[in-house]
Structures are given as C-alpha cells and as structure tokens.
Amino acid sequence: MPGTLYLIPVPLGPTAPEHSLPANVLDTIRPLEYFVVEQAKTARAFLKAAGTNKALQELQLEELNEHTKSDALDRLLAPLRLGLDVGLLSEAGCPAVADPGANLVALAQKEGIRVVPLIGPSSLLLALMASGLNGQRFAFQGYLPTKEVDRSKALRDLESESRKRQQTQLFIETPYRNRAMFDAILQTCQPATRLTVATDLTLPSESVLTRTIAQWKKQTPPEIERRPTVFLMLA
Incomplete structure (x- = not known):
C-alpha cells in the first residue's frame, strides 16, 4: 500500500507552532521522516519548533517551488509509492492553496495516493471570516x-x-507591492464598494479593517508595506 501525503499548515508568521496548530497536528508531524517543502531552510526552522522524533539532519527534505521542473514531481512521490508517509509544507499557511504544492497533490490524487489535509491557519478564510463581506x-x-x-x-x-x-473577491499581492495595490484599488473602484484589508493574521500586529472606498480615501492608509496582506472586495 502507498503511504499517505499529509498537507501540513504552517504558522502565518514568527509565532510558536502550538499557538496556531492543534496538538493532534503536531503529533502527526513528529514521526514523519520525509517532507516536500517550499524552502528547506525555513522548513527546518518550523520542524525544529514543532518538534520531531528524529534529529533534523536525519530528516529528508525535498524542495518544491516555482523553480522546480514539472518532470521532478514524479520523483517526489517515490517515498509514497514505497509505503512511506510524506508531509507537504508551504512557506506559510495551508499547502496547495496559491502554492506550488498543488501540483504534487494533483499527481498523488491521480495515482490514488491518500491525501490528508491537516487543520491549521488559512489567511484567506480568516480574512473572510473577519471581513463582514x-x-x-x-x-x-x-x-x-x-x-x-x-x-x-x-x-x-x-x-x-x-x-x-x-x-466577495479575494486576492493577494507580493508584500512589497501591497501599497501600490491598495492605491490602485482606491483609484479604480467605485466609492460604495467595500474593501477589506487583512494584515498579519494570527500575529500580535494583526489588523482586519473593512471600509468603503470612499471611507478609505478619507483616512490614513493602513501600514501594509512588506506585511502579508489579503485584500477582499464586495461591490
């Protein structure tokens, strides 16, 4: 029997894993030896904080990101085909959502490999929940x-x-272009359209504000430059 591909959420910022991940998720992560990750360095930092049953140097981490060639996906499934469980990690939040891990999940599903999504923070759903849209x-x-x-x-x-x-329309931007996106929305959209700006979700600096375009134009712009932000719009 093939192994199981676990989709492991990662905290949305510099916070301890136990602050945003349930205990049973951490218990699932710790025995795993094989991981597919977006960046090995940050993945090791997360796994060290989450705790593992093996030394970090004994874990096998393979990278899957925007630089990974499509023909490499087949190789990443090799441990699963041998009956070994694998954890898939994004840089932050839920893997396979706005994330290159989706390609690996698609291939696993095609081969009939069991895929298990684990509970954890999703910036998109958290932003939607708090938006009022x-x-x-x-x-x-x-x-x-x-x-x-x-x-x-x-x-x-x-x-x-x-x-x-x-x-409700949700979209994101590279953090260093957040302010340019915010300004473009105010210049382009109608005064009555509601815009939510959700920043640093789950972190102490979290901010979720919903205003009409007309209201946003009358107040000081939010401090969103280089901070992870989700934009939500409802006309």
Whole structure:
C-alpha cells in the first residue's frame, strides 16, 4: 500500500507552532521522516519548533517551488509509492492553496495516493471570516497583474463580477507591492464598494479593517508595506 501525503499548515508568521496548530497536528508531524517543502531552510526552522522524533539532519527534505521542473514531481512521490508517509509544507499557511504544492497533490490524487489535509491557519478564510463581506459566495483570484494598465482592468472586472453575483473577491499581492495595490484599488473602484484589508493574521500586529472606498480615501492608509496582506472586495 502507498503511504499517505499529509498537507501540513504552517504558522502565518514568527509565532510558536502550538499557538496556531492543534496538538493532534503536531503529533502527526513528529514521526514523519520525509517532507516536500517550499524552502528547506525555513522548513527546518518550523520542524525544529514543532518538534520531531528524529534529529533534523536525519530528516529528508525535498524542495518544491516555482523553480522546480514539472518532470521532478514524479520523483517526489517515490517515498509514497514505497509505503512511506510524506508531509507537504508551504512557506506559510495551508499547502496547495496559491502554492506550488498543488501540483504534487494533483499527481498523488491521480495515482490514488491518500491525501490528508491537516487543520491549521488559512489567511484567506480568516480574512473572510473577519471581513463582514459575503461568506456565502466568494472567489479567490490569487495574484493580479503587476502592470498598472492590466491591474486596473482586472480590478474593474472583479468589481463588476462582484456586483453582478454579490460575490466577495479575494486576492493577494507580493508584500512589497501591497501599497501600490491598495492605491490602485482606491483609484479604480467605485466609492460604495467595500474593501477589506487583512494584515498579519494570527500575529500580535494583526489588523482586519473593512471600509468603503470612499471611507478609505478619507483616512490614513493602513501600514501594509512588506506585511502579508489579503485584500477582499464586495461591490
């Protein structure tokens, strides 16, 4: 029988794993010897904090990120085919959501390998929960275009879709471009559209604020530069 692929959530910032991960999740992580991770260095730091049954140098970590070639995925499944369990980690939050680990999960599902998602922090769901926007209809759009013209068009299209379907639109940006995204939203969207800016979720500096575009224009911009942020919009 093949092993099990465990999808392991990671804290959303510099905080102890036990602050955001249930005890049974930590208990599942500790016996594992094989991991597929986005970055080995940060994964080792997380595993050291979570605690493992083996020394860190005895763990086998394989990287899967934007630089990984598609033909390498097959090799990453090798331990699972031999009956060994494997943990899949993202850099932060839930693996396989806006994350290259999705490709490994797809291949595991194709081969009939058991995939088990573990409970942990999801910035998208936490932001939606605290936003006050529509939690019945929502869509995650990932990263929007970086070019100004393309980004403005994408924002107008999302606002139109939100108004038509009464659907909350969620999207993210590379942290150092957060302020540019925020400014673009204020310049592009209609005054009555509601915008939530959710920053540093689960951390002591957490902030989740919902305002209309008109209200945002009248107040001091939020301090979001280089801080993980989720944007939510409902027209």
